[in-house]
Amino acid sequence: MTQHNAPINPARRRFLLGTTQAAVAGALLGGGLGMLNSPRAMAATPPPLDLVPFDGAHQAGILTPQQKHSYFAAFDLDTDKRADVIALLKRWTAAARRLSRGQTALPLSGKADAAPEDGGDSIGLSTSKLTLTFGFGPGLFSKNGVDRYGLASRRPEAFVDLPKFNGDQLVPERSGGDLSVQACADDPQVAFHAVRQLAALAQGVASLRWAQPGFASAPADGSTGRNLMGFKDGTNNPSTKDPALMKEFVWVGDEGGWMKNGSYVVVRRIRIALEHWDRSELGFQQEVVGRYKDNGAPLGQKDEFETMKLDATDADGNPVIPDSAHSRVASPQENGGARILRRAYSFNDGANFVAERWPPWHQGIEYDAGLFFIAYQRDPRSGFIRINKTVAARDMMNQYTTHVASAIFACPPGTDGKGYIGEPLFAGL
Amino acid sequence: MTQHNAPINPARRRFLLGTTQAAVAGALLGGGLGMLNSPRAMAATPPPLDLVPFDGAHQAGILTPQQKHSYFAAFDLDTDKRADVIALLKRWTAAARRLSRGQTALPLSGKADAAPEDGGDSIGLSTSKLTLTFGFGPGLFSKNGVDRYGLASRRPEAFVDLPKFNGDQLVPERSGGDLSVQACADDPQVAFHAVRQLAALAQGVASLRWAQPGFASAPADGSTGRNLMGFKDGTNNPSTKDPALMKEFVWVGDEGGWMKNGSYVVVRRIRIALEHWDRSELGFQQEVVGRYKDNGAPLGQKDEFETMKLDATDADGNPVIPDSAHSRVASPQENGGARILRRAYSFNDGANFVAERWPPWHQGIEYDAGLFFIAYQRDPRSGFIRINKTVAARDMMNQYTTHVASAIFACPPGTDGKGYIGEPLFAGL
Numbered sequence: 001m002t003q004h005n006a007p008i009n010p011a012r013r014r015f016l017l018g019t020t021q022a023a024v025a026g027a028l029l030g031g032g033l034g035m036l037n038s039p040r041a042m043a044a045t046p047p048p049l050d051l052v053p054f055d056g057a058h059q060a061g062i063l064t065p066q067q068k069h070s071y072f073a074a075f076d077l078d079t080d081k082r083a084d085v086i087a088l089l090k091r092w093t094a095a096a097r098r099l100s101r102g103q104t105a106l107p108l109s110g111k112a113d114a115a116p117e118d119g120g121d122s123i124g125l126s127t128s129k130l131t132l133t134f135g136f137g138p139g140l141f142s143k144n145g146v147d148r149y150g151l152a153s154r155r156p157e158a159f160v161d162l163p164k165f166n167g168d169q170l171v172p173e174r175s176g177g178d179l180s181v182q183a184c185a186d187d188p189q190v191a192f193h194a195v196r197q198l199a200a201l202a203q204g205v206a207s208l209r210w211a212q213p214g215f216a217s218a219p220a221d222g223s224t225g226r227n228l229m230g231f232k233d234g235t236n237n238p239s240t241k242d243p244a245l246m247k248e249f250v251w252v253g254d255e256g257g258w259m260k261n262g263s264y265v266v267v268r269r270i271r272i273a274l275e276h277w278d279r280s281e282l283g284f285q286q287e288v289v290g291r292y293k294d295n296g297a298p299l300g301q302k303d304e305f306e307t308m309k310l311d312a313t314d315a316d317g318n319p320v321i322p323d324s325a326h327s328r329v330a331s332p333q334e335n336g337g338a339r340i341l342r343r344a345y346s347f348n349d350g351a352n353f354v355a356e357r358w359p360p361w362h363q364g365i366e367y368d369a370g371l372f373f374i375a376y377q378r379d380p381r382s383g384f385i386r387i388n389k390t391v392a393a394r395d396m397m398n399q400y401t402t403h404v405a406s407a408i409f410a411c412p413p414g415t416d417g418k419g420y421i422g423e424p425l426f427a428g429l
Numbered sequence: 430m431t432q433h434n435a436p437i438n439p440a441r442r443r444f445l446l447g448t449t450q451a452a453v454a455g456a457l458l459g460g461g462l463g464m465l466n467s468p469r470a471m472a473a474t475p476p477p478l479d480l481v482p483f484d485g486a487h488q489a490g491i492l493t494p495q496q497k498h499s500y501f502a503a504f505d506l507d508t509d510k511r512a513d514v515i516a517l518l519k520r521w522t523a524a525a526r527r528l529s530r531g532q533t534a535l536p537l538s539g540k541a542d543a544a545p546e547d548g549g550d551s552i553g554l555s556t557s558k559l560t561l562t563f564g565f566g567p568g569l570f571s572k573n574g575v576d577r578y579g580l581a582s583r584r585p586e587a588f589v590d591l592p593k594f595n596g597d598q599l600v601p602e603r604s605g606g607d608l609s610v611q612a613c614a615d616d617p618q619v620a621f622h623a624v625r626q627l628a629a630l631a632q633g634v635a636s637l638r639w640a641q642p643g644f645a646s647a648p649a650d651g652s653t654g655r656n657l658m659g660f661k662d663g664t665n666n667p668s669t670k671d672p673a674l675m676k677e678f679v680w681v682g683d684e685g686g687w688m689k690n691g692s693y694v695v696v697r698r699i700r701i702a703l704e705h706w707d708r709s710e711l712g713f714q715q716e717v718v719g720r721y722k723d724n725g726a727p728l729g730q731k732d733e734f735e736t737m738k739l740d741a742t743d744a745d746g747n748p749v750i751p752d753s754a755h756s757r758v759a760s761p762q763e764n765g766g767a768r769i770l771r772r773a774y775s776f777n778d779g780a781n782f783v784a785e786r787w788p789p790w791h792q793g794i795e796y797d798a799g800l801f802f803i804a805y806q807r808d809p810r811s812g813f814i815r816i817n818k819t820v821a822a823r824d825m826m827n828q829y830t831t832h833v834a835s836a837i838f839a840c841p842p843g844t845d846g847k848g849y850i851g852e853p854l855f856a857g858l
Contacts, residue, residue: 121656124654188644190646192798208780217554225553275628282541283542348642350640351638366637367640
C-alpha cells in the first residue's frame, strides 16, 4: 500500500552532520535540554506521577483510570510469515515499554544521515500517563479462509465475530483490523506520537487500517464526567477497584488458555445527531437516558449512585423509568446480569453533512462527533453481544445514535518485564 | 440545509416534569451540585484563573497565550436580512460573554417541556480559559455578486480574497465561510460545547459550513512546543508582549475604519505527509526546516532565539541555511519585513488514504493530520499573502505539506461590556 521512497535530498552536505554532532556534544557536556540526538534523551524528564507501568499480569490501559485523550489504531497484517508477526510484537513490546517510561521509541543514534529513531514530537512533554494496550483481531487467526500463521486452532471459543445488530451502518474501511493499539494519555500529542512510532516499526509487516482520536473530559473533583449529550456517563460501570467484579466480568480465566488474564475489547464508532439532541425537550432527553440530566440520578430517585428501581411505576401504572430508556435496556437487570467495563471516549472529527442513516431526524446532521465506545469484557458472547442485542432492538437513544464502525480484538495478558505481548499465543509453535 | 423536527416524544408524562422540578427545588434549598436547571448554575464553580475576559479593546483569543485545544468553525449565512445578522451577532455576543465566565450560554429556565437552553456537557468542567473570537467572511459583504446586507461598500480595502497559491489543493466544502468562530480552551469539550451553543443560537440564520478541532501541546516549563514534525514551532513569532510589534503587525489602525483594533485571520488546513517525514534523514529534515531538531537553533548557530544568519556560508560557499529552507523563506528578511502572528494548532482527524496531491511521496499517505495554520495580521496583503507567495514557490517543506483548505476572515475589534461584536460595522446604517 505504501511507497517508501523519501524525497530526494538535493543538497546533503557534510557540514550539517558535523554541526549537529558538535551541538550534541556541547549539550551533553553542559547538561541542559534532553537532547534528541543523545542516547540519554529524556532520561531525567518524566516525574513518576506521569508514568503508568507497562508490565504487569494484565495489560495497562484497561483498569487504568481513564486518561484525557486516546488514539485507537487498527492495523492490517501484510505478511504471510508467523516469524514476522512475532518479530513485530517483540519490537512493539520493547518500544511500548520505553515509551511508557517517557523514553524515545528506540535508542537514538544521533546520525544525521539516517531517519531519526523517534519522531521527536513528544520531547519535552510529560509522559502523561501513557498506556499502550495491544489486541489481536480475527484476521490474525484466519483471513478470507486462509490460516496465514498456523494460529486458527488457537482462536479462543469466546473470540467470536460480532453479529450484525439492528441499526448498524458500518463503514468497512473504519471497521475490523488484524491488530489494534489503544494509546491513552493525558496529552493528545503523546498518544498520537506513540502510535506513530509503532506504525513506523511495523513498516513492511503491518499497515494502518483506521485510526480514531478521542477525548474524555471530567470534573477536577473526581465526579462522573458528562458525554457530548450532556449527561453523566459511566455511573453504572463496574468498579475497577473491585477485584472480584473485574475477575468475573473483565479478565479471562482458566477457560481462555493463552488468553488467561487478558480481555476482549469491542469498539464502536457511534455518531450522535447532536444538533437534534440539543433541540429535544429536557423531559424527553431524560426519558431517553432514564436519568436526570442535572445530577444523574435514576428517574424518580435522588442520588446518582442509587440502584435503579426498574419496577417503580407512577400513579397511572406506567414505569417511572421508561421501557426503552437507555439505562434500563443496557442494565444488568435486563440482560441476565451481563456487565462490561466501558472505557469510552468522545470523538470530534469536525463537520460531515452526510448522514449514514435514513430516519428524518438524521437529516441535517452536521457534527461528525459522538462516542467512540470502548468496552472490555471476559467473554463477548455474554458481554457486549448480549447487551447490545437488547440495546439495538429497544433503546430509544437509537433515534439519535448510529453505529458507523465496529471492531473486536482479543487483548492478551500483560508481560513480566521480559516477554513480549502475545507470547503465550505463540508458545510451543 | 437543516430540518428542525425533533424526534417525536412517544411518552411525555406529567410526572417527569413534576419530579424534575421537585429535585431542583430540593437542590436549591440544600445547596450542593451546580444544578443544570437552576439559574444559579455554576455560579460558584470557576476559579478566576480559568477565565479570560471576553470584553476589551481587542477580541480575546488573539494575543491570549495559546490554550491547549481549539475548535474553529465557519458558518454560511442563510438570511437575506441585515436585521437577522445583527440580531445573531447580539445573541452570539451575549452568549460568548456568559460562556467566557463559565456560565451556561443562556440563563436556564428549568422547563422539562422545552429544549434545554444549554446542552450541559461543560457543567462541572473548568472554564479552561475559554476564548471565543469572531470573524466576518467575504460573503458578509457580497456573495455571488449580491450585496445581501447593504455592506459591500464597507468592505475594507485590506480585506482581499486570497489568491491561488502554488500547490494549493483546496477542498471548497472545507474552505471559506461568511462568519467564523475560533473557540480555544484548555479542554476540548469546553471549546466544542461553546461552538455548539452558538450554532444552536444561529438556527435559521446561519448554518455550520465546516469545523476543525485542533490541539497544541507544550512543555510545562514554558519552552517552545513541538509540532507533529517534531520541530519546535513558533520560535520566530513576534512577541505578544511587545505592544509596538502588535500595533505594527497585528492590529488594524486608523486606516481600517470600523476594523480599527481588529485583525485579519487566515486559516489553512495543511495536511502533512508524516509517514514520509518520519522516514526522512535527520540531516535533511534540518535542511528543510533550517533549524536543528534538538534545540531549535538556526543551522550553524547555537541557541533557539538567535537571529538567523541568513548570509552565512560554509567552506564551499553554500549557504548554511539552505535557499529553500522553511525558516528562511518564511522569514521577514526574505519578505520585505513582513510578519504575522501565528497561532496554529495541530490537527488529527484519524486516517485517510486519499492523497490530495500527486508527487510520488504523497502516495501511501495515511494520517489525516497536520497543521491547522491560524495567523493574525494587520493587512493580509502585506502579511500572509506576501509571505505565502514566497513559501508556496520556494519552500522545500512543500514536498511534505499540502494546503487542503483555506479561509480569511475580518475579526472586528473587541467590545466594551455592553456592545456587540461587529457593532462598528453596522453603525449609522
